[in-house]
Amino acid sequence: MSDDVRNIVLGVVAAGISAALGWIARTYLWKRKLRRKQMFFGMPENSESLLVVNRDPATAEPAVHRIDVFALLELSALIKDCGAHAQVVTQDAAHQGFGERTEFCVGGPGSNRRVLYRPQ
Known part of the structure; x- marks a missing residue:
């Protein structure tokens, strides 16, 4: 060689x-x-997450502003990167306990859910 x-x-x-x-x-x-x-x-592999949006009071349909749609797109990419599953719900349809799922409230003050902490 x-x-x-x-x-x-x-x-x-x-x-x-x-x-x-x-x-x-x-x-x-x-x-x-x-x-x-x-x-x-707080989104390990195969976990669930909620994207909470506003509901239009006149038509009872989900109402999302154009700027909020861009935020939802960014959040959905983040959720997919983490390997979690996303579910889009309105603020009055989200009936989950505190800390069970990761929640992202997108929109005005109506989409922010109020969770009361009651010590036992």
């Missing part, structure tokens, strides 16, 4: 090892970032 062939083989092997190490490091950092995001928002 000549010196040129040996140098080429060593170069290919070194490139393969460095590419594998880079891929492992990037995957580790990506998973770490995902776990931190899931912990911050």
